[in-house]
Amino acid sequence: MSIFTIIAVVLICVGLLFFLGAAVGIMRFGDFYTRMHAAGKGDTLSSLLVLLGFGVYQLNNFQSFSESWPVLLVILKLIAISAFILLTSPTATHALMDSGWEDGIEPELKNDKPETNALEEDMPQPKQKEAQA
């Protein structure tokens, strides 16, 4: 078991852990914006980690630059996929969040909860913006 395999397994396992976090977040969180937070951040990072893990595993087949350039090409493409996910997934999250705000989805604020105690009432109220026209 080479060093590349160990690094790949570690990267993939960490990626799966973040995927688990994103999955729990999208299932359990209370309102749309927090769910979006879990989805956008967790999924991007974890798919990045898993793809890079597979890229590191490909290094096992690498002997020399003259013979095994197809391996380098595969690794380059995996890095390209990671870069695109890194670029597109937050942008899509931003666009969807923005359209959700314009669509009239209210965020769940702290004083929406029924069980507000006296201590929380003293704290500064979160400012509620008007929806853009």
Added chain:
Amino acid sequence: MWQLETVLLIFLVVAALLSLKVKDLLSASMIFGMYSFVMCLLWAAMGAVDVAFTEAAVGAGVSAVFFIATVYNTKRRSSD
């Protein structure tokens, strides 16, 4: 490999049923996008790589956009 295919087939059935159940046509077209995602994964798992590529390009890319553009110019809510 067969474990992967079995789970994928279950997802396929779930996606097909959901896209029929949902009344909102925007959601239904997006769920149909999920159907084509899973279908593409199935083609790839069967080894039909060219078909999977076509499904990825057409199903994931443009057909969802066409459906949304059509819903945009018609009614959003399905009547049945």
Added chain:
Amino acid sequence: MRLFALIAVFITGGLLLYGTADFPAKGDPHSPANAGVPGTGPSISQYFVTETYNDSKVPNMVTAVLADYRGYDTMFETVVIFAAGMAIFAILRVVKGGRNPGTGIHHRLDKDSSGNGDHYDIIVGTTCKLLIPVIQLFSLYVIAHGHYSPGGGFQGGVILGASFILYAMATNLKASLARFSEQRFMSLACIGILIYAGFGFLSQFLQKNFLEYGVLQKVLLTDGPEMARSHSMLGVEVGVAFTVTAIMFAIYANLSSAGDLENGKGL
């Protein structure tokens, strides 16, 4: 009535599942489709697997089957896509004057169509500005690399068309039509089919059958008919890609603006 339909669906599905029990196993080399019926010689798939590389020097046999052995089929698939674009044009396109304001489909949209505020334009616009050249380059790779890896004219054309659609969604329909106008994409669609049919007619002029590329070595100046077939397949794929690109963008433009390309508000 719904219960009756449900029962009918279950019976049909059960019959179909029962039918699949007789199928040969997946990838079975001794099934009739792969090994041929005993006593009738090798099957057609065996021929494709063993002889494709000798015939046309194309490693990806799916591309060879699509563009060479089944050339008619792919040509008329392209014509089907072209016909779909023409049908969208014929049904939706408003040629003169446009719809009356207030009676058209867009009367319920009281919002401004050009952008959704600065932050949207900056973030999504910048990302699309970075992405669109990469998508187009990748689609050209898919078209040109169809001989060696999955891909080809259809897939690459769809991706190229999707990049134009992405441009139209990042800015607006009018800006994208300024770059890829209706006249251009409609003529590009026709040019694609003409390229495909041109290869067929060229081989007919050289006293062979329609779409029999081997004879084109006199024109393409290649060494041997195999390389002529390979190069002709590339040309044919480029023709397919032209048509698919143009028709994808045409369908999007007509659908999203309800056929009113001049002053319609796209998605």
Added chain:
Amino acid sequence: MNFDFDSFTLFTGIALLVLMIPATYRLATGPTAIDRIVSINIIGTKSAVILVIIGSLFGRVEMFVDFALTYALLNFIGSLAAARYLHKTPPARGQVGEDE
């Protein structure tokens, strides 16, 4: 130590598919349409990873990365189209979009 990377890859793929279940749950019960669109976005990102996994199981990663790349690029277009749709139409709360 005997470690089979292929079995580990298969396990990873099945684990990813199992982690799709919460997204599918949100897809089925999401209160608004945009929740569903977010979960579709997640499923699309996971699918690109699963394609690479299937390629690794076949031993032909160089063939499968091509359309994982296509997935990563084109998944964005669908989400952006849905976002544009929700931008361009008046707010839907209480009229359409809410299921049942």
